[in-house]
Amino acid sequence: xxxxxxxxxxxxxxxxxxxxxxxxxxxxxxxxxxxxxxxxxxxxxxxxxxxxxxxxxxxxxxxxxxxxxxxxxxxxxxxxxxxxxxxxxxxxxxxxxxxxxxxxxxxxxxxxxxxxxxxxxxxxxxxxxxxxxxxxxxxxxxxxxxxxxxxxxxxxxxxxxxxxxxxxxxxxxxxxxxxxxxxxxxxxxxxxxxxxxxxxxxxxxxxxxxxxxxxxxxxxxxxxxxxxxxxxxxxxxxxxxx
Amino acid sequence: xxxxxxxxxxxxxxxxxxxxxxxxxxxxxxxxxxxxxxxxxxxxxxxxxxxxxxxxxxxxxxxxxxxxxxxxxxxxxxxxxxxxxxxxxxxxxxxxxxxxxxxxxxxxxxxxxxxxxxxxxxxxxxxxxxxxxxxxxxxxxxxxxxxxxxxxxxxxxxxxxxxxxxxxxxxxxxxxxxxxxxxxxxxxxxxxxxxxxxxxxxxxxxxxxxxxxxxxxxxxxxxxxxxxxxxxxxxxxxxxxxxxxxxxxxxxxxxxxxxxxxxxxxxxxxxxxxxxxxxxxxxxxxxxxxxxxxxxxxxxxxxxxxxxxxxxxxxxxxxxxxxxxxxxxxxxxxxxxxxxxxxxxxxxxxxxxxxxxxxxxxxxxxxxxxxxxxxxxxxxxxxxxxxxxxxxxxxxxxxxxxxxxxxxxxxxxxxxxxxxxxxxxxxxxxxxxxxxxxxxxxxxxxxxxxxxxxxxxxxxxxxxxxxxxxxxxxxxxxxxxxxxxxxxxxxxxxxxxxxxxxxxxxxxxxxxxxxxxxxxxxxxxxxxxxxxxxxxxxxxxxxxxxxxxxxxxxxxxxxxxxxxxxxxxxxxxxxxxxxxxxxxxxxxxxxxxxxxxxxxxxxxxxxxxxxxxxxxxxxxxxxxxxx
Ligand code: SF4
Ligand code: SF4
Numbered sequence: 001x002x003x004x005x006x007x008x009x010x011x012x013x014x015x016x017x018x019x020x021x022x023x024x025x026x027x028x029x030x031x032x033x034x035x036x037x038x039x040x041x042x043x044x045x046x047x048x049x050x051x052x053x054x055x056x057x058x059x060x061x062x063x064x065x066x067x068x069x070x071x072x073x074x075x076x077x078x079x080x081x082x083x084x085x086x087x088x089x090x091x092x093x094x095x096x097x098x099x100x101x102x103x104x105x106x107x108x109x110x111x112x113x114x115x116x117x118x119x120x121x122x123x124x125x126x127x128x129x130x131x132x133x134x135x136x137x138x139x140x141x142x143x144x145x146x147x148x149x150x151x152x153x154x155x156x157x158x159x160x161x162x163x164x165x166x167x168x169x170x171x172x173x174x175x176x177x178x179x180x181x182x183x184x185x186x187x188x189x190x191x192x193x194x195x196x197x198x199x200x201x202x203x204x205x206x207x208x209x210x211x212x213x214x215x216x217x218x219x220x221x222x223x224x225x226x227x228x229x230x231x232x233x234x235x236x237x238x239x240x241x242x
Numbered sequence: 243x244x245x246x247x248x249x250x251x252x253x254x255x256x257x258x259x260x261x262x263x264x265x266x267x268x269x270x271x272x273x274x275x276x277x278x279x280x281x282x283x284x285x286x287x288x289x290x291x292x293x294x295x296x297x298x299x300x301x302x303x304x305x306x307x308x309x310x311x312x313x314x315x316x317x318x319x320x321x322x323x324x325x326x327x328x329x330x331x332x333x334x335x336x337x338x339x340x341x342x343x344x345x346x347x348x349x350x351x352x353x354x355x356x357x358x359x360x361x362x363x364x365x366x367x368x369x370x371x372x373x374x375x376x377x378x379x380x381x382x383x384x385x386x387x388x389x390x391x392x393x394x395x396x397x398x399x400x401x402x403x404x405x406x407x408x409x410x411x412x413x414x415x416x417x418x419x420x421x422x423x424x425x426x427x428x429x430x431x432x433x434x435x436x437x438x439x440x441x442x443x444x445x446x447x448x449x450x451x452x453x454x455x456x457x458x459x460x461x462x463x464x465x466x467x468x469x470x471x472x473x474x475x476x477x478x479x480x481x482x483x484x485x486x487x488x489x490x491x492x493x494x495x496x497x498x499x500x501x502x503x504x505x506x507x508x509x510x511x512x513x514x515x516x517x518x519x520x521x522x523x524x525x526x527x528x529x530x531x532x533x534x535x536x537x538x539x540x541x542x543x544x545x546x547x548x549x550x551x552x553x554x555x556x557x558x559x560x561x562x563x564x565x566x567x568x569x570x571x572x573x574x575x576x577x578x579x580x581x582x583x584x585x586x587x588x589x590x591x592x593x594x595x596x597x598x599x600x601x602x603x604x605x606x607x608x609x610x611x612x613x614x615x616x617x618x619x620x621x622x623x624x625x626x627x628x629x630x631x632x633x634x635x636x637x638x639x640x641x642x643x644x645x646x647x648x649x650x651x652x653x654x655x656x657x658x659x660x661x662x663x664x665x666x667x668x669x670x671x672x673x674x675x676x677x678x679x680x681x682x683x684x685x686x687x688x689x690x691x692x693x694x695x696x697x698x699x700x701x702x703x704x705x706x707x708x709x710x711x712x713x714x715x716x717x718x719x720x721x722x723x724x725x726x727x728x729x730x731x732x733x734x735x736x737x738x739x740x741x742x743x744x745x746x747x748x749x750x751x752x753x754x755x756x757x758x759x760x761x762x763x764x765x766x767x768x769x770x771x772x773x774x775x776x777x778x779x780x781x782x783x784x785x786x787x788x789x790x791x792x793x794x795x796x797x798x799x800x801x802x803x804x805x806x807x808x809x810x811x812x813x814x815x816x817x818x819x820x821x822x823x824x825x826x827x828x829x830x831x832x833x834x835x836x837x838x839x840x841x842x843x844x845x846x847x848x849x850x851x852x853x854x855x856x857x858x859x860x861x862x863x864x865x866x867x868x869x
Contacts, residue, residue, distance in 0.1 A: 029265065030263035030264060030265035031265055031504065033253065033259040033260050033262075033263045034260040034504045034505050035260070035505070037506075038260065038504055038505045038506060041506065042267075042504055044556070044558075045267075045502060045555065045556030045557065046267070046556060047556070048556035048557075048558070049267075049553065049554065049555065049556040051553070056588050062588055064588075074254070074259060074260075075250065075253070075254050075259065103267065103556070104267070105265055105266055105267040105502075105504055106265045107265055215251060218250065218251035218254060218255075219249050219250045219251045220250070221250070
């Protein structure tokens with residue numbers, strides 16, 4: 001019976017190589033309207049339904065061992081996020097993805113997975129940069145003008161107090177090849193646990209500095225295209241940052 | 243095909259947009275129906291919108307929804323989708339942006355469905371039914387609906403006295419719905435095939451099905467402000483409507499592939515229903531009578547289904563569901579089987595409604611991998627006298643014995659549930675609640691001393707709710723306590739429970755006063771409910787949104803008072819608004835039980851001795867088990 005098979009596997013066998021599966025994933029459409037924690041639950045359940053031998057943390061409150069590169073905000077699509085999933089035995093990444101994909105809700109899909117050893121640096125710590133695509137009426141020109149500013153002050157709530165911060169240093173660059181469609185803007189921004197620029201904060205700066213329409217900003221379609229490590233402009237592929 | 247569109251801005255402006263988007267694993271999209279709809283705007287299948295009149299997180303925790311969703315979608319000739327009540331913030335957005343209420347699956351407007359089916363689990367959701375019809379642009383009243391409007395139906399425990407909502411529903415289904423909803427859908431399919439010609443004729447035809455009540459075929463009669471019975475408006479309308487039950491639970495469809503929400507919900511776990519009904523017959527408890535007779539599923543079926551559900555859902559918790567799990571005859575086999583199957587899989591069992599004994603403590607130890615959870619008791623009344631009145635077969639000695647075991651086993655958290663305002667209750671009974679709590683506190687320290695356990699601070703919680711007389715119970719004729727009586731009892735108890743180890747939780751009195759009106763109300767309330775809704779009442783089940791004063795004021799405006807409903811009924815010469823509904827248990831049995839209550843006599847559980855309550859008419863279950 002399936003049940004017993006998986007349970008044997010869920011007990012960790014030490015010193016396995018390549019027991020972590022590092023996958024890219026996309027999340028689009030209605031699936032984007034759930035929060036990050038809910039997305040983690042969704043993955044957890046899909047992996048359990050697929051009977052993949054995910055490992056659990058030890059201790060009081062065992063949690064499935066899954067590490068996401070960068071939290072994904074509600075309402076944001078992604079085409080290139082990363083997740084590391086630890087397994088108790090080696091499952092070929094292709095097989096893993098196929099089985100889990102059959103069990104994920106519409107709009108969420110794993111791709112481009114590889115088998116790796118337990119990474120020395122946690123996935124979360126290697127992310128430095130994200131590339132976003134923002135789609136909204138005439139957004140490209142005003143967004144590019146933001147890059148000409150010396151400072152961009154936005155108000156942020158921090159520990160109940162409102163503080164002003166300058167987000168200009170977090171804006172890294174526009175895309176090498178900007179789409180011809182003026183309703184689309186693609187750009188690199190700081191991302192990760194040290195420095196991070198949230199797309200909604202960027203949109204509010206756009207409204208403040210460029211007088212961009214608030215409604216149009218609220219209706220903008222934001223897609224995270226990819227994540228990188230390294231330091232801009234020398235970006236590194238996350239797959240290789242073990 | 244019509245699809246409701248919501249802008250990103252609108253969706254992102256509300257709390258938890260995940261409530262409104264669908265796309266869950268296990269949700270059913272019938273591509274063949276969608277295709278027809280896209281091509282022609284219509285389809286041959288019956289389209290049913292299963293409506294839950296509360297927020298998504300509560301609706302998705304409801305087993306009835308998952309069961310009936312499956313039953314309907316298993317039918318080739320039907321596509322069932324889900325619709326939930328938008329929360330207050332979304333309600334405002336939808337009104338402002340003129341967005342119609344839509345289904346989770348295809349995002350179709352509610353009014354495009356053939357059937358709009360509500361499940362009514364509690365009276366306080368009534369205004370949300372109106373909210374959903376309103377946002378769905380469906381006429382509120384049966385009499386105003388045209389041939390092409392959806393057929394608006396309901397089921398669930400509140401359907402047994404649907405009179406306060408009778409004008410809004412085309413029909414109500416009594417009892418367990420798995421078979422009946424399929425029969426109803428088949429007849430509606432024929433109506434649709436024939437081009438939806440005669441709505442009245444359809445309703446008359448549906449009324450011939452056992453378990454279907456079509457309120458518009460009857461008219462209530464009042465004399466001197468009192469309800470005196472129903473007049474039939476159509477010769478073929480049945481005199482009484484008997485509830486439906488499922489005879490063989492082992493072979494009824496069960497949702498082992500339920501819809502798995504993408505966001506966290508109230509009860510975020512898989513469910514296994516182990517039996518229906520309750521052998522006990524506590525006299526205040528509607529569930530104990532309306533679900534009679536007790537019918538069990540076999541432990542083999544349950545083990546199989548439990549394993550299947552755990553695999554299919556990926557949930558790490560399986561909830562065992564019933565009114566009183568300890569009364570399940572195969573409990574040991576079932577829990578042993580499941581615990582073995584889940585060994586090492588990081589899946590836990592949850593077993594609410596267990597009676598605490600050796601077996602239960604042992605089991606609780608095994609099922610909860612983490613800390614010892616609290617123990618729950620529901621003595622309901624503070625003295626043995628009153629517990630005899632309500633036929634709560636639990637005595638102080640039982641409680642003390644189980645607690646000694648539990649305290650010796652290291653437990654220190656106890657929750658005790660009571661009701662205030664039970665028939666014949668005196669202040670002495672109220673004081674009994676405090677006495678019991680204090681005895682338990684003392685017991686904890688005694689046991690610790692005897693066993694040489696280092697005493698911690700025990701956590702004893704006393705929780706009281708307000709007794710609401712419900713239809714189809716021996717107390718259905720009783721008077722409810724007044725607001726002043728309730729408040730007096732609460733504050734007296736508060737003054738008696740001042741120990742630092744005892745926490746007292748009391749519930750809002752006003753909600754219970756209104757719920758009581760709805761529970762035993764009649765059709766005069768339809769206008770009141772609609773008016774209250776128009777004045778802004780909805781989400782009444784949520785204390786923050788409940789507007790007591792508006793309701794009382796609206797009652798008065800309609801020439802009615804709280805007392806008229808709360809004072810109850812004269813047993814011998816008054817009619818009950820729900821007396822045309824037959825739940826199996828006879829009125830004469832309820833009367834006898836009421837008399838026994840006043841004599842402080844108990845009635846044994848079905849399993850010990852059958853009291854021939856009437857439910858034997860269904861010819862199955864506990865009534866025919868050897869005693
Ligand atoms: S034990 Fe009593 S209160 Fe509980 S469900 Fe049964 S009849 Fe109702
Ligand atoms: S007929 Fe007897 S066994 Fe059956 S429900 Fe009634 S009292 Fe219980």
